[in-house]
Amino acid sequence: MLQTTLQSIRALLVFTVITGVAYPLAVTGISQAIFKDRANGSLIVKDDKVLGSRLIGQPFSDPRYFWSRPSGTSPQPYNGAASSGTNQGPTNPALKEAVEGRVKALRDAGGDAAKSIPVDLVTASGSGLDPHISPAAAEYQIARVAKTRSLPEAKVKELVERYTEGRQLGVLGEPRVNVLELNLALDAATK
Amino acid sequence: MISNILVQSGLYIVVLLALAKPLGEYMARVFQGERTFMTPVLGWLERFTYRASGVDPAKEMRWTEYAVVCLIFNLVGLVVVYAFQRLQHMLPLNPANLGAVSPDSSWNTAVSFATNTNWQGYGGESTMSYLTQMLALAVQNFVSAAVGIAVLIAMIRGFTRRSAQTIGNFWVDLTRTTIYVLLPLSFVLALALVSQGVVQTFGPYATAQTIEKVDYEEAKNGPDGKPLTDKEGKPVMEKKSTQEQTLPLGPAASQIAIKQIGTNGGGFFNVNSAHPYENPTPLSNFLEMISILLVSAALCITFGRMVGDVRQGWAILWAMSIVMIVLMAFAVWAEQYGNPMLAKAGADTTATAMSSGGNMEGKEVRFGIVNSAIWANVTTDASNGSVNAMHDSFTPLGGLVPMWNMQLGEVIFGGVGSGLYGMIMFVLIAVFVAGLMIGRTPEYLGKKLESFEMKMASIAILLPPLVCLIGAAVGVMAEAGRAGVANPGAHAFSEILYAFSSAGNNNGSAFGGLSANTPFYNSALGVAMLFARYPLIIAALAVAGSLAAKKTVPAGLGTLPTHTPLFVVLLIGTVLLVGALTFVPALALGPIVEHVQMLALK
Numbered sequence: 001m002l003q004t005t006l007q008s009i010r011a012l013l014v015f016t017v018i019t020g021v022a023y024p025l026a027v028t029g030i031s032q033a034i035f036k037d038r039a040n041g042s043l044i045v046k047d048d049k050v051l052g053s054r055l056i057g058q059p060f061s062d063p064r065y066f067w068s069r070p071s072g073t074s075p076q077p078y079n080g081a082a083s084s085g086t087n088q089g090p091t092n093p094a095l096k097e098a099v100e101g102r103v104k105a106l107r108d109a110g111g112d113a114a115k116s117i118p119v120d121l122v123t124a125s126g127s128g129l130d131p132h133i134s135p136a137a138a139e140y141q142i143a144r145v146a147k148t149r150s151l152p153e154a155k156v157k158e159l160v161e162r163y164t165e166g167r168q169l170g171v172l173g174e175p176r177v178n179v180l181e182l183n184l185a186l187d188a189a190t191k
Numbered sequence: 192m193i194s195n196i197l198v199q200s201g202l203y204i205v206v207l208l209a210l211a212k213p214l215g216e217y218m219a220r221v222f223q224g225e226r227t228f229m230t231p232v233l234g235w236l237e238r239f240t241y242r243a244s245g246v247d248p249a250k251e252m253r254w255t256e257y258a259v260v261c262l263i264f265n266l267v268g269l270v271v272v273y274a275f276q277r278l279q280h281m282l283p284l285n286p287a288n289l290g291a292v293s294p295d296s297s298w299n300t301a302v303s304f305a306t307n308t309n310w311q312g313y314g315g316e317s318t319m320s321y322l323t324q325m326l327a328l329a330v331q332n333f334v335s336a337a338v339g340i341a342v343l344i345a346m347i348r349g350f351t352r353r354s355a356q357t358i359g360n361f362w363v364d365l366t367r368t369t370i371y372v373l374l375p376l377s378f379v380l381a382l383a384l385v386s387q388g389v390v391q392t393f394g395p396y397a398t399a400q401t402i403e404k405v406d407y408e409e410a411k412n413g414p415d416g417k418p419l420t421d422k423e424g425k426p427v428m429e430k431k432s433t434q435e436q437t438l439p440l441g442p443a444a445s446q447i448a449i450k451q452i453g454t455n456g457g458g459f460f461n462v463n464s465a466h467p468y469e470n471p472t473p474l475s476n477f478l479e480m481i482s483i484l485l486v487s488a489a490l491c492i493t494f495g496r497m498v499g500d501v502r503q504g505w506a507i508l509w510a511m512s513i514v515m516i517v518l519m520a521f522a523v524w525a526e527q528y529g530n531p532m533l534a535k536a537g538a539d540t541t542a543t544a545m546s547s548g549g550n551m552e553g554k555e556v557r558f559g560i561v562n563s564a565i566w567a568n569v570t571t572d573a574s575n576g577s578v579n580a581m582h583d584s585f586t587p588l589g590g591l592v593p594m595w596n597m598q599l600g601e602v603i604f605g606g607v608g609s610g611l612y613g614m615i616m617f618v619l620i621a622v623f624v625a626g627l628m629i630g631r632t633p634e635y636l637g638k639k640l641e642s643f644e645m646k647m648a649s650i651a652i653l654l655p656p657l658v659c660l661i662g663a664a665v666g667v668m669a670e671a672g673r674a675g676v677a678n679p680g681a682h683a684f685s686e687i688l689y690a691f692s693s694a695g696n697n698n699g700s701a702f703g704g705l706s707a708n709t710p711f712y713n714s715a716l717g718v719a720m721l722f723a724r725y726p727l728i729i730a731a732l733a734v735a736g737s738l739a740a741k742k743t744v745p746a747g748l749g750t751l752p753t754h755t756p757l758f759v760v761l762l763i764g765t766v767l768l769v770g771a772l773t774f775v776p777a778l779a780l781g782p783i784v785e786h787v788q789m790l791a792l793k
Contacts, residue, residue, distance in 0.1 A: 004263050014239075018369075023374065024442045028442055031444065050397055050438075052438075056399075058403070059401075065402070077405065081317065084703075090785070091680060091792065092679060103538065119529075124553065135545040172473035
């Protein structure tokens with residue numbers, strides 16, 4: 001029994017060195033050498049200032065910007081330090097209230113009241129940090145953004161198309177628009 | 192839309208089965224001690240491990256010794272994980288200055304990672320230091336997976352050996368699994384994930400200057416650190432605003448790779464593989480989904496090879512695949528059909544080329560409906576439990592499928608090793624039932640099945656449901672259990688049932704709204720996880736010992752062939768019947784009632 005316990009401690013120590021130290025160090029070393037940008041969070045840096053990450057969404061409420069999806073993080077939306085969904089169940093009255101509130105906010109901000117709104121724009125994402133909206137959700141907002149920025153709709157549409165990604169390798173996942181990159185491009189185009 | 196579903200799920204299944212075959216054959220060679228192409232690369236590491244641990248790889252063990260060594264090794268691991276969490280504030284590699292984890296949460300997490308469950312009551316980025324993640328959690332990801340596979344290999348030896356007293360050496364099986372299987376697979380996957388954007392660094396969290404300022408309210412804390420309340424007992428809120436966003440980093444890719452490969456599932460970040468830094472692209476998602484089932488599927492092939500009849504392995508793999516495909520299709524349909532409330536509130540839920548429609552609450556746009564529903568199935572088929580969408584926000588029927596997948600005993604692929612030794616228990620029951628029907632002594636792979644094997648199989652099959660149902664019953668009756676639920680009505684019951692189904696089958700996924708980081712849930716779920724793991728390991732090893740001691744009888748005219756489509760159907764029937772009879776009443780009270788309520792709200 002004692003011998004087995006000692007063997008267990010020694011074996012665990014060996015596995016700790018192999019799988020807990022050598023393995024992550026090796027992966028880190030190679031990653032930092034060949035995927036430096038991605039291994040460090042795919043940051044968007046301008047003039048030495050970190051503006052965000054291409055992979056992490058940010059909250060937008062100004063009608064001049066494309067809005068991201070609702071976020072369930074607390075205390076503030078898109079809190080990178082505490083990723084979270086809302087975990088609201090399908091029959092929870094709080095979910096219904098939240099969705100109705102989001103629909104109203106989008107319509108009040110200048111959305112077309114006759115159109116129903118693409119579902120991803122009024123439901124919270126799983127991570128609370130979703131960087132994307134669907135192309136339909138972007139299209140819904142084009143008129144509002146163009147109007148508040150006094151830009152021609154065709155110009156805004158062109159930008160949306162530039163930041164739309166199709167299915168990866170032609171089959172995987174879903175088409176999507178990166179909201180932060182699109183909004184940064186919009187600001188650059190409006191100046 | 193339909194073509195999108197068929198293409199993405201079809202591609203998944205084809206790639207999975209295509210990769211399972213070569214990997215299964217490779218593993219058979221590894222476990223039989225044959226030379227492989229990895230021997231020149233890693234052989235020295237295997238020999239070094241034996242020497243440094245002071246074990247004799249040539250020593251054969253009886254099943255009782257194998258079991259004792261296995262349990263002691265697990266106990267040591269459990270104590271170490273507990274200690275790391277309690278002491279992390281005094282140890283290095285803690286750039287976010289996280290404090291010691293509470294005793295009940297540490298106990299829960301230690302059990303969780305030692306049992307290959309990876310139930311997480313805590314949020315990764317706000318609780319665990321880099322050191323704890325690496326030296327405690329990631330190491331258990333490897334060795335708890337290796338323990339499952341070792342027990343399976345010992346059980347297979349029960350079928351291949353004749354009149355033998357021993358079933359192999361635990362240290363050898365553990366070491367070979369870790370070094371020749373888990374380590375190389377994880378290494379390749381980790382680098383592939385980093386290429387997609389999964390973070391891998393020891394640098395501190397980054398801070399971004401966001402475009403817009405965010406105004407929000409936060410509960411105000413008093414000088415004692417507890418939330419302040421006003422005269423009416425409501426929390427005092429404080430207005431704040433910020434233009435900063437914390438971007439949590441860390442050595443995530445290396446840990447995510449093994450969490451998927453080893454069916455562990457514990458996330459580096461709170462929302463697990465829904466987090467863009469854990470799962471940034473559809474391709475990373477596809478690779479992770481393949482990894483979740485890959486080893487469990489391949490082990491069926493390994494089993495067939497080692498018992499000398501590959502058809503036996505394929506029969507089990509087909510039974511698993513058929514159940515998976517049917518339930519997967521059902522879940523995709525349920526999520527795509529969605530929640531009628533959303534459309535009524537003004538949302539467009541139709542699927543088009545520009546939007547995936549359906550029930551998008553709790554799902555990420557890059558994965559959409561199809562990949563979220565496939566993942567929910569895959570992760571609960573395997574006892575993985577990582578998530579890329581919030582199961583709590585699934586439609587009632589979409590959430591029923593992952594719950595039932597777990598309740599079936601984690602044998603549809605199941606955990607690495609544990610899934611197949613669990614499934615072999617069902618095979619023994621199926622053979623026994625068929626033997627009764629045709630009036631012959633039941634035998635499987637040349638071994639006569641007698642009352643000892645049947646008793647062990649019954650214990651292994653009935654214990655997890657017992658833990659789930661008793662646990663859920665205690666959870667709904669106890670004040671502390673009810674206090675944790677986040678949603679009202681039937682869904683609250685589903686949350687509690689899901690938690691105990693997950694812990695009671697070593698899965699680890701959750702209906703995440705449940706506040707489970709409380710002394711009640713941490714202790715109760717910890718006990719459930721222990722019961723779901725170790726009695727089953729002992730039962731599997733006991734069967735192995737008993738079978739190894741028997742002579743092999745040649746197949747005769749009266750032997751039931753166990754590689755035919757007929758047997759596949761019989762096996763599926765056995766699994767589903769036990770699962771349905773045990774759980775339909777409980778499911779009726781949760782998801783099924785809620786489904787009816789959801790439709791009534793239309």
